[in-house]
Amino acid sequence: MKSLSIKDIAVKANVSITTVSFIINGKAKDKSISDAVIEKVEKIIEESGYKPNQIARSLRTGNSNIIGLIIEDISNSFFSRIARLIEDKAYKRGYKIIYSSTENSVDKAKELINMFKSRKVDAYIISPIKGIEEDIQMLLDDGNPVILFDRNLSAVNASYVGADHFNASYQSIQNFIDQGKKNIALVTTDINVEQIVERYDGYKKALEDNGIKYDESLVLKIHFNQEESETIAQIKELLQNKQIDAVLFATNYLAISGLKVLKQINKTVGADFGVIAYDDHEAFELHTPRISAIQQPLEEIAETIIKLILSQLSTKSKLPAEEVIIPSRLVLRD
């Protein structure tokens, strides 16, 4: 059951392959093909259900209409929601997405970039990690559109779209302080990526600006790939052994682990113990009491990414890298 080729159509219509190609690609008028022929060929295509082989097309034209998406983990709701929005918007413009998760591994990330390169994707959307600067630079040097998001790599001059992590973090801490909190903990991860560092910096700066001394023992850095049970143990230790009246969790999955701890040790979130999570999650709205969270503007981020990509794809000349920082929203609950 071989599928039809343009040649089959040409034979059936008794015209040349070239003519069929022109018609398929809407260049018929340009190339002055007669209406009669256009109609005949279109009819045959319609009836036979012929679809051009995209692979052959890609080989010839050099573009694939595929956008490569490299993220940390598609099962993380932040990424899956962004992926969905990106997919949607890309799809409407005729692009498909091929994605892969890096799991924060430099090797895997590099491999993925190579994979995508050999697949000739038209553009790259990457939530990067430290250590792949060179590879990204090579993509840029080769003239590929590359958009970083969520986390930036300062060493690389690529376009970047992300939320204002520093200010969101700062605001959250300011909010705690305004409520009279003094001993404010930060639970974060040990991966050295820009957006995590910014959240940390915002935390520190807010304390400092309010004349509260930074206490390193109130900052817990959780190892990225460890079992949740261990995370829970570590958070429990922090919360039980330290005098703490508020916590900012730097990621939503850490916040979820944290809430489990609070449940275990029978501590309730409320007036005398504040919690804010970075990145909202359905569980927070539902939790009793409801948990405050920082919402990243997913829709805007996705839209901006696609806009940048399309503008880069539509001009052959290299556009200067753009940095778009979009404010996050602190949603206070209960």
Added chain:
Amino acid sequence: MKSLSIKDIAVKANVSITTVSFIINGKAKDKSISDAVIEKVEKIIEESGYKPNQIARSLRTGNSNIIGLIIEDISNSFFSRIARLIEDKAYKRGYKIIYSSTENSVDKAKELINMFKSRKVDAYIISPIKGIEEDIQMLLDDGNPVILFDRNLSAVNASYVGADHFNASYQSIQNFIDQGKKNIALVTTDINVEQIVERYDGYKKALEDNGIKYDESLVLKIHFNQEESETIAQIKELLQNKQIDAVLFATNYLAISGLKVLKQINKTVGADFGVIAYDDHEAFELHTPRISAIQQPLEEIAETIIKLILSQLSTKSKLPAEEVIIPSRLVLRD
């Protein structure tokens, strides 16, 4: 900055393209290429960083090493978690995933299948919807490996991997009844897919087997694509106006809406009001009290899908369609 081709390598090594190709594909020994030449060419490839153009390769060989994944919505945690597992397992075997969400639209699903077809994906993993039976049959007729999952299409003779929705649902209701519940509601969706129907059937059968009369007014079918606010309004009406002592939610997002309603009307889940959700969700573990849920065996489902695909890919002869039903697990909490 044109990228290297096999020809460039051949020229550099002063051998023919054919020889390079044999070496790249590990057929050198077979084709009796001398060790000296192998070494020389490999060295040049290594140094130059040459990567074969996958598109040209695909065009020639007819396979792409890409698996197409068609699901309802990547941002739904059930699908994103499955996607992650599938991606992982596929990746380890040298396959990449290209995905797209159907949003339960027949037209979009058909379009996606065509898209994937013209991209010559090597296999299809589809969480199907009613109305695309013919398209799937065509894929099968053309000899493509196709695995349906989550929901089956009885009209089509494709392999299927899914959880035992009927029994899980039956068990849940039985559990309610064992606890003395009599007025058991079901909140489900109006999409006519097999796994939803099975959950409904399980509900009915369990009632029947226990001599409880089926009351249609206790079954709420929520329209698929509607706003959450409307869903909440409908669930609220059900719970307020009917004498109900237990609810089974047929999807996790409906359960989440339902829990929001309970919060609004100040009804607490507990001994005199039971709740079970189909598909677990992080929010349930965290909810106070914790919410019971039916867990689908994601890991096993993903593993089985990949196994079936690989076995189909490795034999050229068509294998008979297999149906694998994996038991779900009812996790009772609090």
Added chain:
DNA sequence: TTGATATGCTAAAACGTTTTAGCCTTACCG
């Protein structure tokens, strides 16, 4: 009448691989 222009179409090269068929040596066997 002549050259130019428009109209309608096509042959063939090119994209970068894989693979078939086969060429030339040298080695070996009887």
Added chain:
DNA sequence: CGGTAAGGCTAAAACGTTTTAGCATATCAA
């Protein structure tokens, strides 16, 4: 010593498109 086999390599076709260059014929202006 002649024939066959093995070893080491390669030319060229093929995959299915797009696109460049160009061939006829008809029309038209001068």
